[in-house]
Amino acid sequence: MSEDQEENLSTNPPQSDAEQPVVDEIPGAAEAQMAAGNFVPVDDVAEQLVEAKDQLLRSIAEMENVRRRAQRDVENAHKFAVEKLLGELFPVMDSMEKAVETAESSEPSEGTKAIIEGVSLSLKLFVDTLAKAGVEQIDPIGMPFDPQLHEAMAMVPNPDAEPNSVMDVMQKGYVLNGRLARAAKVIVVKAS
Numbered sequence: 001m002s003e004d005q006e007e008n009l010s011t012n013p014p015q016s017d018a019e020q021p022v023v024d025e026i027p028g029a030a031e032a033q034m035a036a037g038n039f040v041p042v043d044d045v046a047e048q049l050v051e052a053k054d055q056l057l058r059s060i061a062e063m064e065n066v067r068r069r070a071q072r073d074v075e076n077a078h079k080f081a082v083e084k085l086l087g088e089l090f091p092v093m094d095s096m097e098k099a100v101e102t103a104e105s106s107e108p109s110e111g112t113k114a115i116i117e118g119v120s121l122s123l124k125l126f127v128d129t130l131a132k133a134g135v136e137q138i139d140p141i142g143m144p145f146d147p148q149l150h151e152a153m154a155m156v157p158n159p160d161a162e163p164n165s166v167m168d169v170m171q172k173g174y175v176l177n178g179r180l181a182r183a184a185k186v187i188v189v190k191a192s
Contacts, residue, residue: 079177082133086174086181089130094171096123130174138173138184140166149173151183155190163191 096119103116127137138149145152145164153170161167166186173184 079134080179083176083181086130086135086176090174090182093123093126096126097172134177135181136175138175139169140173140184140186141169142166145186145188149175149180149183150186150188152188153185154187156187157192158189159192161189163189165189 100116100120100123103112103119106112108116130137140146140150142161143166144162145166150166150173156167158167165188166184167189168187169184170187171182171185174181
């Protein structure tokens with residue numbers, strides 16, 4: 001470096017970005033930037049601000065919806081987690097009910113009375129335990145046929161019963177926390 005260059009550096013040291021002249025202080029700089037398209041008109045800024053605010057509000061609403069949906073899914077998982085297990089337990093209940101029904105229709109002896117009573121108490125305990133877990137039994141004999149709760153297995157004419165009512169239940173149905181877990185299989189009275 002020559003002496004002139006060193007002297008120029010000592011009198012005019014290089015400026016950092018913070019020390020660079022502000023555009024407003026340079027004559028004609030603002031007009032040059034506007035001409036180059038670097039400045040955005042106030043109307044466009046306001047429009048962009050409205051769009052950004054709208055997008056932010058939509059994002060907040062979407063996050064709230066996702067949170068509510070996740071909360072509902074967790075609640076449903078807790079409420080209906082046992083549904084698969086119930087599907088396995090319902091046939092056990094059906095078998096116990098048939099055992100009691102068959103034993104009661106046969107000639108009872110001293111030994112059979114004790115077995116009937118034991119199985120009946122076990123069945124009652126089973127039904128009560130399921131009721132505590134939110135399971136309700138559907139036994140619709142004499143009630144109007146409801147296709148949302150009942151599955152019609154047959155239609156039989158019966159002049160003594162109301163048409164379109166349940167005459168017999170082949171298999172009881174169950175509702176878990178207000179949702180159908182198994183439809184009752186029924187025989188419905190046909191209109192004459």
